[in-house]
Amino acid sequence: MPETIRLEGKSQRLSAIIKRVASARRFVVVTGAGISVSCGIPDFRSSDGIFRQIQETHGDLITSGRDLFDASVIFRSSETASIFYRWMTHLRYQCTDALPGAAHRFIRQLADRGVLLRSYTQNIDGLERKAGLAVWDPYAEKDSSGYIPWKNAQSVPLHGSMDRLVCQLCSSSFTFSEKPDEQANSAGDACPDCTARSDARAAHGRRTLPAGKLRPTVVLYEEPHPHCEDIAKIISHDSRALASRRDSKTTNVVLIFGTTLKVPGCRQLVRRLATASPENTITILVNNEPVCGKSWDGIVDYQIIGSVEDWCSRIERQWNAQTKITRWARTRKRVDSNEKENKEHDQNASFNKQLPVRPPTSKKRKACSASDSENTEVFVDVVTVGREVPDQHASKKPKPAQAYSDGFVPARRSLRIAEKRSLEDFENILASQQIQTSIQICT
Numbered sequence: 001m002p003e004t005i006r007l008e009g010k011s012q013r014l015s016a017i018i019k020r021v022a023s024a025r026r027f028v029v030v031t032g033a034g035i036s037v038s039c040g041i042p043d044f045r046s047s048d049g050i051f052r053q054i055q056e057t058h059g060d061l062i063t064s065g066r067d068l069f070d071a072s073v074i075f076r077s078s079e080t081a082s083i084f085y086r087w088m089t090h091l092r093y094q095c096t097d098a099l100p101g102a103a104h105r106f107i108r109q110l111a112d113r114g115v116l117l118r119s120y121t122q123n124i125d126g127l128e129r130k131a132g133l134a135v136w137d138p139y140a141e142k143d144s145s146g147y148i149p150w151k152n153a154q155s156v157p158l159h160g161s162m163d164r165l166v167c168q169l170c171s172s173s174f175t176f177s178e179k180p181d182e183q184a185n186s187a188g189d190a191c192p193d194c195t196a197r198s199d200a201r202a203a204h205g206r207r208t209l210p211a212g213k214l215r216p217t218v219v220l221y222e223e224p225h226p227h228c229e230d231i232a233k234i235i236s237h238d239s240r241a242l243a244s245r246r247d248s249k250t251t252n253v254v255l256i257f258g259t260t261l262k263v264p265g266c267r268q269l270v271r272r273l274a275t276a277s278p279e280n281t282i283t284i285l286v287n288n289e290p291v292c293g294k295s296w297d298g299i300v301d302y303q304i305i306g307s308v309e310d311w312c313s314r315i316e317r318q319w320n321a322q323t324k325i326t327r328w329a330r331t332r333k334r335v336d337s338n339e340k341e342n343k344e345h346d347q348n349a350s351f352n353k354q355l356p357v358r359p360p361t362s363k364k365r366k367a368c369s370a371s372d373s374e375n376t377e378v379f380v381d382v383v384t385v386g387r388e389v390p391d392q393h394a395s396k397k398p399k400p401a402q403a404y405s406d407g408f409v410p411a412r413r414s415l416r417i418a419e420k421r422s423l424e425d426f427e428n429i430l431a432s433q434q435i436q437t438s439i440q441i442c443t
């Protein structure tokens, strides 16, 4: 039997688990009806759950609540099918009014922190979508706005969704109306596509066709799962992703919230994920009452007894504490770095003060020689006559703005040019600009 810990206590064991989970780098979450009870949606199996309510209301036709979700029972007669449609519509309106709870927001946080590999839910209430998660919708067409490739999907509804209706005859899908007065399709309505085809035939004098009835895209007991291959592909992908991260410093966490793990498909899913990389994966079930017996030994590591909301808030508090520590460490590092830089700067300044002033280099002394000064004097005179000299070195240093306002080359720049060019080059420039007359005047 997995180690059972009560969430109410403040044991060191529980604190260590919470710290380890809060620092994990990859999460897979498996959720059941228990996380939506606080949102106003009843679960199925509890004493006041949906099964009990159905049994009390329709006990003459349906012997157990489970039968209402059993395809072999509800489509046996029009009366039981009608009860099924009414209950589905009632459940849809409850889902419309419900808002995401603490567990949904927690999963969204995992996604925002970039540590959520996938969230698998048995719920059909669509609260994951309301929480802002990217929910995989196998009925969405590729060019529609709601289409999300399965690899990008953050949440996978294992048992379908109440968001859509599907025709039982032609498999066309439609949006499920969210309110009673809405002019949209509801469970049990005739399929618009089937009706349109039948009307078109009737207009041409041909025999009409029966129209299929719309039902929610939820998966019922005793019927094949229409997307089991796609879901199996996603689970295989996630198992490989968990197994590929074999670094001992990396911790994977499989969290199971609010489910009794009684559905065979869900049990298989948990086994597959938990055993993909058992050496660095912690599997934790959080539920109000103990669920796991000896059969879960080696698969579920810890069984936390308490509310999922409390568990989520404990992890969030740990995240906040870790964030504060990280911020403090970063600030401390920055302060230390600044102090080190300032110290080095002060040491360099005191060292420079002790150095003797160096005399000008030989190049600078040459630049100040008398022969060059004569050449520069000639050049300055030429320039002031009004001729513009092209200079390929002009862009290397900033120049005063007034030097370009009237197109003249400034004297300071001309001095540098005269220093760098030989006198022959200089004369060639003058010849090309036909200013020999000015030279003669100046010399």
Ligand SMILES: [Zn+2]
Pocket: 167, 168, 169, 170, 171, 172, 191, 192, 193, 194, 195, 211, 212
């Ligand atoms: Zn149809």
